[in-house]
Amino acid sequence: MRDQLADALKAGAGAxxxxxxLQRSESTHLSYRGREIEQVGRTTGLxxxxxxxxxxxxxxxSFNDLADLRASVELAVHQARLVGREETRFAPAEPVVDIVxxxxxxxxxxxxxxxxxxxxxxxxxxxxxTSDKIQTSIIRYHDLSRLSYFxxxxxxxxxxxxxxxxxxxxxxxxxxxxxxxxxxxxxSAGDFSALENxxxxxxxxxRRAVRLLSAKPVKGGTxxxxxxxxxxxxxxxxxxxxLSEADHVYENERLRELMQLGxxxxxxxxxxxDGAAVPGLRGSYRYDDExxxxxxxxxxxEGVLVGRLHSRETAGKMGEAPTGNARAIxxxxxxxxxxxxxxxxxxxxxxxxxxxxxQLGIYAKDAYGGETTMEMFTFSAAQAFMxxxxxxxxxxxxxxxxxxxxxxxxxxxxxxxxFRWNHSGGGCGKGGQSPLPVDEGSPHIRVRNVVVxxx
Amino acid sequence: MxxxxxxxxxxxxxxxxRRAEQAEVFSVETVETPVAFEANRLxxxxxxxxxxxxLRVIAGGxxxxxxxxxxxxxxxxxxxxxxxxxxxxxxxxxxxxTIEASPPAVFDPAVxxxxxxxxxxxxxxxxxxxxxxxxxxLCEAHLDKVVSTVRLxxxxxxxxxxxxxxxxxxxxxxLIRGTDMLDVWEWxxxxxxxxxxxxxxxxxxxxxxxxxxxxxxxxxQLPVIxxxxxxxxxxIESLASGFNGKIVLQGASxxxxxxxxxxxxxxxxxxxxxxxxxxAGSAPFDDExxxxxxxxxVTEGVVTAFIYxxxxxxxxxxxxxxxxxxxxxxxxxxxxxxxxxxxxxxxxxxxxxxxQEGLLVDxxxxxxxxxxxxxxxxGNVHLGYRxxxxxxxxxxxxxxxxGNVFQALGNIAAIGRELYPxxxxxxxxxxxxxxxxxxxxxx
Numbered sequence: 070m071r072d073q074l075a076d077a078l079k080a081g082a083g084a085x086x087x088x089x090x091l092q093r094s095e096s097t098h099l100s101y102r103g104r105e106i107e108q109v110g111r112t113t114g115l116x117x118x119x120x121x122x123x124x125x126x127x128x129x130x131s132f133n134d135l136a137d138l139r140a141s142v143e144l145a146v147h148q149a150r151l152v153g154r155e156e157t158r159f160a161p162a163e164p165v166v167d168i169v170x171x172x173x174x175x176x177x178x179x180x181x182x183x184x185x186x187x188x189x190x191x192x193x194x195x196x197x198x199t200s201d202k203i204q205t206s207i208i209r210y211h212d213l214s215r216l217s218y219f220x221x222x223x224x225x226x227x228x229x230x231x232x233x234x235x236x237x238x239x240x241x242x243x244x245x246x247x248x249x250x251x252x253x254x255x256x257s258a259g260d261f262s263a264l265e266n267x268x269x270x271x272x273x274x275x276r277r278a279v280r281l282l283s284a285k286p287v288k289g290g291t292x293x294x295x296x297x298x299x300x301x302x303x304x305x306x307x308x309x310x311x312l313s314e315a316d317h318v319y320e321n322e323r324l325r326e327l328m329q330l331g332x333x334x335x336x337x338x339x340x341x342x343d344g345a346a347v348p349g350l351r352g353s354y355r356y357d358d359e360x361x362x363x364x365x366x367x368x369x370x371e372g373v374l375v376g377r378l379h380s381r382e383t384a385g386k387m388g389e390a391p392t393g394n395a396r397a398i399x400x401x402x403x404x405x406x407x408x409x410x411x412x413x414x415x416x417x418x419x420x421x422x423x424x425x426x427x428q429l430g431i432y433a434k435d436a437y438g439g440e441t442t443m444e445m446f447t448f449s450a451a452q453a454f455m456x457x458x459x460x461x462x463x464x465x466x467x468x469x470x471x472x473x474x475x476x477x478x479x480x481x482x483x484x485x486x487x488f489r490w491n492h493s494g495g496g497c498g499k500g501g502q503s504p505l506p507v508d509e510g511s512p513h514i515r516v517r518n519v520v521v522x523x524x
Numbered sequence: 525m526x527x528x529x530x531x532x533x534x535x536x537x538x539x540x541x542r543r544a545e546q547a548e549v550f551s552v553e554t555v556e557t558p559v560a561f562e563a564n565r566l567x568x569x570x571x572x573x574x575x576x577x578x579l580r581v582i583a584g585g586x587x588x589x590x591x592x593x594x595x596x597x598x599x600x601x602x603x604x605x606x607x608x609x610x611x612x613x614x615x616x617x618x619x620x621x622t623i624e625a626s627p628p629a630v631f632d633p634a635v636x637x638x639x640x641x642x643x644x645x646x647x648x649x650x651x652x653x654x655x656x657x658x659x660x661x662l663c664e665a666h667l668d669k670v671v672s673t674v675r676l677x678x679x680x681x682x683x684x685x686x687x688x689x690x691x692x693x694x695x696x697x698x699l700i701r702g703t704d705m706l707d708v709w710e711w712x713x714x715x716x717x718x719x720x721x722x723x724x725x726x727x728x729x730x731x732x733x734x735x736x737x738x739x740x741x742x743x744x745q746l747p748v749i750x751x752x753x754x755x756x757x758x759x760i761e762s763l764a765s766g767f768n769g770k771i772v773l774q775g776a777s778x779x780x781x782x783x784x785x786x787x788x789x790x791x792x793x794x795x796x797x798x799x800x801x802x803x804a805g806s807a808p809f810d811d812e813x814x815x816x817x818x819x820x821x822v823t824e825g826v827v828t829a830f831i832y833x834x835x836x837x838x839x840x841x842x843x844x845x846x847x848x849x850x851x852x853x854x855x856x857x858x859x860x861x862x863x864x865x866x867x868x869x870x871x872x873x874x875x876x877x878x879x880q881e882g883l884l885v886d887x888x889x890x891x892x893x894x895x896x897x898x899x900x901x902x903g904n905v906h907l908g909y910r911x912x913x914x915x916x917x918x919x920x921x922x923x924x925x926x927g928n929v930f931q932a933l934g935n936i937a938a939i940g941r942e943l944y945p946x947x948x949x950x951x952x953x954x955x956x957x958x959x960x961x962x963x964x965x966x967x
Contacts, residue, residue, distance in 0.1 A: 109608040110589035112853040127568040148569035205774040289963030320563035323700035438893035444705035447890025469902035522902035522924030524961035
């Protein structure tokens with residue numbers, strides 16, 4: 070394969086930079102709707118892409134037919150030439166030759182469809198026996214293994230394998246015309262056993278769905294909010310992670326001024342990092358899709374902006390070093406600057422102390438998801454309770470929170486001492502590439518002045 | 525040695541029909557050429573050539589699926605589908621034995637003939653126009669041309685194919701003042717070269733002008749006008765799942781038991797339409813060979829239909845409505861074509877004039893992240909304006925709107941008299957709701 074790619078790269082002579090990715094993949098999915106299985110399927114794939122850079126302009130060609138390889142290199146270079154009008158500023162990276170096989174736990178490829186189905190049957194049964202208010206269930210399991218071959222015009226050649234799994238279990242409860250749902254979402258990089266023995270968590274989700282039937286919609290307004298580690302992970306991903314992706318910043322002069330390293334965003338207790346070099350998580354890898362080794366990058370240290378996430382292009386244009394964050398969801402897309410495993414580091418405040426002096430607030434837990442437009446962002450809780458006089462009080466529902474990056478991080482009042490990673494089965498979306506495996510982590514945090522939507 | 529796509533498909537069907545009661549081969553071949561402008565200049569040209577094949581079987585009475593982009597071994601694909609069918613859902617329905625195509629036009633030679641140079645020219649002209657008005661704007665334009673061939677044949681003898689074109693155009697601007705960021709964007713998809721690029725820029729510039737000043741709204745129930753885009757991302761997206769036959773069958777749709785009953789304001793009439801010429805959601809037949817059609821989902825407030833594919837219709841004891849949609853790696857599932865609302869009689873000016881204090885909502889963020897099944901939505905007003913005594917007075921920020929779509933559409937003050945395309949799949953008017961929950965940051 071190495072010779073084949075090296076030979077094809079010769080067709081790109083004259084370009085400032087050319088890379089080829091080929092990927093061979095297989096995946097299995099099973100899904101349930103209600104008591105019955107809905108889908109069982111298997112997908113195998115082969116495809117590749119060429120990306121070329123000429124005078125600052127990019128060409129990109131993806132294909133399924135390997136016979137197109139050489140012609141694709143030529144076309145990508147041709148396209149890049151049509152675009153390129155300036156000089157290429159592409160941060161240098163040491164050429165790498167390596168073969169990476171992941172450290173696998175229980176390999177999902179070694180587990181039969183029958184065994185996978187048996188596990189999901191058990192989870193489904195747990196949901197259905199929880200309550201007669203259960204109206205239906207939805208279960209989705211997906212595993213993907215992929216072998217990528219990467220070669221570039223600078224002499225890098227990397228073979229890298231990844232195995233990713235996700236499981237989402239949804240319980241739907243109904244009372245009259247009221248329909249509520251709660252879910253469990255788990256993912257793993259390479260270990261099927263992370264998806265096993267979740268019966269009690271599944272039962273908990275089913276109970277939550279039933280409980281939500283008697284929860285009142287939250288009253289909209291501004292609250293002090295305690296955010297659990299799961300939702301706080303999504304919070305930092307949306308609130309700050311995306312703004313740290315240098316492709317949002319590097320060609321926007323005004324935003325570059327706002328995102329000067331050294332600017333204070335949060336309290337001195339706040340430390341935030343991202344890194345694929347943190348091992349064993351869904352956003353972990355050895356090399357990114359430009360062949361740059363994974364890093365662990367501090368974004369905020371002691372409340373101050375100290376770093377950001379780069380591809381070779383954004384690093385080159387900002388005069389900073391690449392961080393190994395160029396990722397593409399598959400060969401059909403060019404790499405973008407993406408997060409990997411993003412987290413708020415552990416603090417010191419026990420949960421009870423956070424709660425003690427809140428007269429009226431909200432305890433927001435578990436994430437539906439979130440979205441950002443850089444300045445403003447939302448993050449949505451799957452579970453929430455009112456806090457009254459320092460105590461957790463009645464359950465409420467429909468809690469979607471919004472923040473403003475220039476204020477909300479500064480409004481963090483306490484950072485807990487109970488850090489954990491999410492290990493969720495969801496993913497991140499950007500530029501039409503979704504869901505990209507990522508992880509988030511955090512301890513409990515407390516934030517004042519958060520706007521919560523409601524009637 | 526690789527086979528051609530058609531040879532591969534024929535071989536797969538031949539092998540599968542011998543070992544399964546029914547078999548169906550679905551393939552898509554696509555050439556896509558996106559042109560991207562970022563930070564006011566041309567940034568990237570791309571070409572995507574993709575092709576893949578899916579095989580669905582009913583074997584031993586059960587459904588199995590396998591798909592591949594690797595055209596080497598037809599036997600492997602058949603083996604994978606049969607292996608999946610051992611554990612698949614029990615399916616007693618029959619695949620169609622013929623495909624009768626519906627009439628909508630889905631191919632425009634002008635899209636096929638559109639050159640990269642012409643696409644670059646359109647994007648450049650949009651950016652030049654926007655920057656001529658306001659040089660502080662940072663513009664982004666994405667143009668995307670797709671030509672694809674869909675082919676379907678099954679063991680009962682049905683065979684059909686069609687070639688479709690699509691052209692998408694999106695234009696957005698970013699403006700930063702202090703720490704205040706304004707993003708305004710528009711996008712449309714059509715199967716024809718009919719998206720007015722000049723008008724799209726003017727729309728964006730108009731919205732930027734309206735956002736010149738900022739304003740606040742209180743935390744309260746306020747009258748709200750949803751723009752077509754705002755209505756799409758709050759009301760219609762959460763409403764749509766309620767009409768999906770699969771959700772209805774599961775008993776998880778809030779309107780599932782309302783067929784033939786009044787569930788909304790009589791001002792509301794809503795169609796799903798697979799027959800509109802050149803609409804992105806139109807096709808001569810759906811992804812399992814059933815002709816597409818127009819379905820009235822809501823007629824003057826009364827729930828009149830749900831949408832089905834063959835399998836869901838079989839389970840529900842009804843007929844497919846021609847709404848099967850699939851990717852290569854998933855079984856068909858009911859999905860909407862183009863949703864359009866019957867226009868009302870109000871102009872935007874009429875609606876504004878009626879409001880003493882209220883909100884005009886255009887772009888909403890994060891409203892999808894909630895209990896969509898129950899129609900509950902809550903989202904950040906990413907682009908919205910305070911209305912005061914009938915006038916738009918400034919842009920609001922750090923503001924949420926929330927409500928329940930089934931309640932909100934039960935009490936509509938007015939529906940606009942013009943429909944606007946929203947993205948690729950919606951055609952909606954302005955919608956005026958007398959009261960919606962608004963929450964904003966304390967002063």
